[in-house]
Amino acid sequence: MEELKNKAIEVLKGNWKDEVGFSIPCANLYPFQWFWDSGLIAIGFSHFDMPKAEAEIETLLDAQWGNGFIPHIIFHTESDTYFPGPDFHRSDLHPLSSKKYKSTGMTQPPVTGFVLEELYRISTDKKATLKFLETVIDKVYFNHEYFYKNRDPQNEGLVYIYHNWESGTDNSPIWDDIWETMNPPEYTFERRDTTHVDAAERPSKREYDHYLYIIDIAKEHNYSDEKIAELSPFLVQDPLFNAMLIKSNESLIKLYELIGNNADKIAQLKKWQEKSIQSFNNKLFDDEIGAYIHYDLRNEKPLRYLSSSSFSPLFANIPSKERAASMVNVMMDKFGGEHQYLCASFDPTSERFNPKKYWRGPVWINLNWMLYNGLKQYGFLDIANRVKQDSIEIIEKNGFYEYFDSRKDMHNHGKAGYGGNNFSWSAALIVDLLNE
Ligand code: GLC
DSSP states (O other), X not given: OHHHHHHHHHHHHHHEETTTTEEOSBTTTBXXXXXXXXXXXXXXXXXXXXXXXXXXXXXXXHTOOTTSOOOSEEEOSXXXXXXXXXXXXXXXXXXXXXXXXXXXXXXXXXXXXXXXXXXXXXXXXXXXXXXXXXXXXXXXXXXXXXXXXXXXXXXXXXXXXSSHHXXXXXXXXXXXXXXXXXXXXXXXXXXXXXXHSOGGGSOOHHHHHHHHXXXXXXXXXXXXXXXXXXXXXXXXXXXXXXXXXXXXXXXXHHHHHHHOSOHHHHHHHHHHHHHHHHHHHHHSEETTTTEEOEEETTXXXXXXXOBGGGGGGGTTTOSOHHHXXXXXXXXXXXXXXXXXXXXXXXXXXXXXXXXXXXXXXXXXXXXXXHHHHHHHHTTOHHHHHHHHHHHHHHHHHHOSOSEEOSBGGGGSSSOOEESOSSOHHHHHXXXXXHTO
């Protein structure tokens, strides 16, 4: 295991950009800084190089907008290996966007709060780490305030995403239902992702038309949150995204208590937390499916599909013990067969399942890491260990890929790791799992 850990550390060192102080998710395919990648990468670094972990977070937060928003991609460098780049996204259209960095005008799952707590947990010099946390924590709080003020039009404690790229699970079959409600124009553009990765593992041209069209609508209104809430054809309450926010709320409360002197913020976080958890349990749990699902706020209807996101609330302490137990049964029944690695990103019993294609079935290490920690927290130690062992095994067999075939027999002949290779969060989270 020492050898695997050293290899993971090499991957992280290779993707680190010293001039600016951040990590790319992987070369060629993703040449900039991504929001939730950075957070998860910092967890990996904190085990062997705390200054880099801190710099990763500082650089990310340096790109925060004047309204608390944190963008999903920060374009630190010029690169023509990626489409759509800064000239398409035009973050400058928003009056409060960063003057220092070009970015997208959309965000990603808010992992930063719980990442700060992880840094503190892993730190061997708690005093120094707490000092660092004091310099950044208010920015994370401000980001949560942005979400509750601007992304919750019905005041439910649940925030929406307006683009599939905000979800982090970019090409999930769940979005197919939304695409069916839209008819975007045909765009002319040159894809870059399919020059780096097999097209069979990536979204189609027509899917990209939808992605670009939603951005165009937002740009027409200078990325105004109000207008987006009113007009975007994509407006979804996503259980993974909201679970990340709730988990991060919990961490901010704990960290502010450690720091002291922040009673107002703690009180506000507790208010958000109570309301969010209640609505999450009432609105996003589907009794018949036996797990959490997405809700389409634009068309006011539940999106009744099982995915690895359905189980992510375990990580954020959202379900009761009884509910957690029944969710785990559903997970083992549908995703945990002996021929499957845990945990496929989409329901393996569904017609829409595709174990090779980007978020339509493959196993992802970040979701596994959350699941592992969530299962452990609720006392499902055997299943948690299986998630951990499966994660280690697929990486040992294939390398640090972006995603992996969930079918075990595919790993016996040839490549079963897909997307980018030497992928940062796969490496970072394996370092964390191996350091336990
Ligand atoms: C893909 C993933 C997204 C991730 C990005 C960079 O777009 O879907 O979650 O942040 O790659 O790794």
